[in-house]
Amino acid sequence: MASAAEPTPSKVPSTVKASVCRIVQSVNPHALTYLDEAKRFNRNKRIHRRKVIPELAFGEVIGDAQPTRPLALDGSGGQAHPIALAEAAPPPINFDYNAQISDVGTADTASHVCEPTVAQNGNIIFVTGNWFACVSTDGGQNYSFVDPSRSFPDPPNSRFCCDQIAIYSSHTDLFFWLLQYSEDDKGENVQRIAYASTADVVAGTWNFFDISSKALGFKGAWLDYPDLAVSSTFLYMTTNAFRGNQWAGTAIARVSLASIVNGAITAEKVISKTLFNFRVAQQPEGTVYWASHVTNSRIQVYAWPDASPTATSFEIDVPTFNSDQPYRSTTPDNRDWLERVDRRMTGGTQAGQQLFFAWTAGAGGVNARPNPYVQIACVDIATRALLDSINLWDPVDAIACAALGTNGENEVGISYSIGGPGRFPSHIVGILTNPPTYKLTFAGQRGPNDRKWGDYLSVRRCHPDNNRFIASGYTLVNAAGNNDATPNITIFGR
Numbered sequence: 001m002a003s004a005a006e007p008t009p010s011k012v013p014s015t016v017k018a019s020v021c022r023i024v025q026s027v028n029p030h031a032l033t034y035l036d037e038a039k040r041f042n043r044n045k046r047i048h049r050r051k052v053i054p055e056l057a058f059g060e061v062i063g064d065a066q067p068t069r070p071l072a073l074d075g076s077g078g079q080a081h082p083i084a085l086a087e088a089a090p091p092p093i094n095f096d097y098n099a100q101i102s103d104v105g106t107a108d109t110a111s112h113v114c115e116p117t118v119a120q121n122g123n124i125i126f127v128t129g130n131w132f133a134c135v136s137t138d139g140g141q142n143y144s145f146v147d148p149s150r151s152f153p154d155p156p157n158s159r160f161c162c163d164q165i166a167i168y169s170s171h172t173d174l175f176f177w178l179l180q181y182s183e184d185d186k187g188e189n190v191q192r193i194a195y196a197s198t199a200d201v202v203a204g205t206w207n208f209f210d211i212s213s214k215a216l217g218f219k220g221a222w223l224d225y226p227d228l229a230v231s232s233t234f235l236y237m238t239t240n241a242f243r244g245n246q247w248a249g250t251a252i253a254r255v256s257l258a259s260i261v262n263g264a265i266t267a268e269k270v271i272s273k274t275l276f277n278f279r280v281a282q283q284p285e286g287t288v289y290w291a292s293h294v295t296n297s298r299i300q301v302y303a304w305p306d307a308s309p310t311a312t313s314f315e316i317d318v319p320t321f322n323s324d325q326p327y328r329s330t331t332p333d334n335r336d337w338l339e340r341v342d343r344r345m346t347g348g349t350q351a352g353q354q355l356f357f358a359w360t361a362g363a364g365g366v367n368a369r370p371n372p373y374v375q376i377a378c379v380d381i382a383t384r385a386l387l388d389s390i391n392l393w394d395p396v397d398a399i400a401c402a403a404l405g406t407n408g409e410n411e412v413g414i415s416y417s418i419g420g421p422g423r424f425p426s427h428i429v430g431i432l433t434n435p436p437t438y439k440l441t442f443a444g445q446r447g448p449n450d451r452k453w454g455d456y457l458s459v460r461r462c463h464p465d466n467n468r469f470i471a472s473g474y475t476l477v478n479a480a481g482n483n484d485a486t487p488n489i490t491i492f493g494r
Helices: 102-106 198-203 257-262
Strands: 015-017 094-100 117-121 124-128 133-136 144-146 160-169 174-181 190-196 205-212 222-230 234-243 246-256 267-272 287-295 298-305 310-317 345-351 354-361 373-380 385-392 398-406 412-420 423-431 437-442 458-461 469-476 485-493
Touching: 094 437, 102 485, 117 174, 117 458, 117 469, 124 160, 124 174, 124 198, 124 485, 160 222, 160 458, 174 222, 174 257, 190 198, 190 222, 190 234, 198 205, 234 257, 234 287, 246 257, 246 287, 287 345, 287 354, 298 354, 310 385, 345 412, 354 398, 398 469, 412 458, 412 469, 423 485, 437 469, 437 485
Parallel strands: 117 160, 345 398, 373 398, 398 458
Antiparallel strands: 015 310, 094 485, 117 124, 124 133, 133 144, 160 174, 174 190, 190 205, 222 234, 234 246, 246 267, 287 298, 298 310, 345 354, 354 373, 373 385, 398 412, 412 423, 423 437, 423 469, 458 469, 469 485
16 A cells, blocks of 8 residues: 555535536337346447546544454354354354346356346345346346346447346336446437336336536546445435546436336436445435545545535545555456456445445455455444444455445445455355444355456345345356356345
8 A cells, every 4th residue: 555645625515515417318118028048148349448547645643443344254154264253153144036037148248247136025136246147036036137138228329238127116126227338429428327127027027318518518538436225205316427437426326216107207416526436225215325536545425415505525434444456356267357347436334324335445454354355334323423433354355346335224234245365256145333343245256367346236125025035146156257247145144
């Protein structure tokens, strides 16, 4: 880690006013064709190269008052590292459902940058990833497949690219499905958000609207790395923007759920040209919170009340972490699976009056971690103070790309990847709170020969049994190839 400098003051004002975000709506519902089996993905030649993210300033060296002990996995979780002090074992995690969608891998349908996400209501499960989508209407016993590149009309001079997100709103009974499109001849694109009721998902009938680069105030820029969150009032979308290979800004847009139901969609936006990559805390109610890094020892947290056109922000110091690129972790077959992973925030959730934000940190930091690990800031909303800094770390392997979510009991669920000299990249789910416990879903069988891994996974509150979690992950199980990631879906709780 480079030597620390004086704290860099945030250039972001403490108050920022939202502006109107223009939406382009589809006129008629679109009928999707659900396929009995996955089809090999024909890669778009215009899929982008990895973009250059801005370097993170070095801040004041902030210590960690209570360093987290090494990760321990419960009973069937594979290799476990004993915790330092004798204590009662936490209640075990139980799997209600844990299954791989094997057809995606065997049909060469998914990139090694798989990034699966999941939305669920009862027996209806909708799964997306790079570059596939599928739906189950019988609780995951069987899946039908969707070709995202042929699901909807292409925008002018553009076509489906890569990133996708799925999330369900129980407040409106709507599934939301975001699809990212490629650059057009102006260097711009859209984040397309399709939506359908549970019954319409079964029937394959979806509407959609587009949020474009220009609508977000990034003329001539390409939108990348989207995410979604939903409250009882709004759907929230975040995205980064790049001109050429360089970062140009970050945006959050909130879309009124009532306007979606009524068919005249309205949206507002907040943008930053100084802070890279917003991450929204899932399960917002009344006020939405999101965060970004200011330095490697400070984060900026925003608050945007439902009834206000204005968002405010405050800063929190966190224990200093190493953000130097690239991260390194070599699998047993000598493949660096973290070559493209970086320090952007990958998880956020709200649990009562606490916020949790997660990111992947490089080896080192104030706790001298031996491998890349996940650092999580727990923030008290009322006092705007850091309550805890949680490290998910392992003495042998790297841990990366954590997603966070909250269930109906205000437990915080987590989904992440682990891999390195001691194991091939594998998927873990867990409960981070009261007390923490983690469990292996599926073990990987090889490392990525193209040295690529995804930036994000997902973990959501189940519906209608909202005390359970549903999570997405993936592993590599076939002998070779670059398009054969195998996603898995897991429903779990205590």
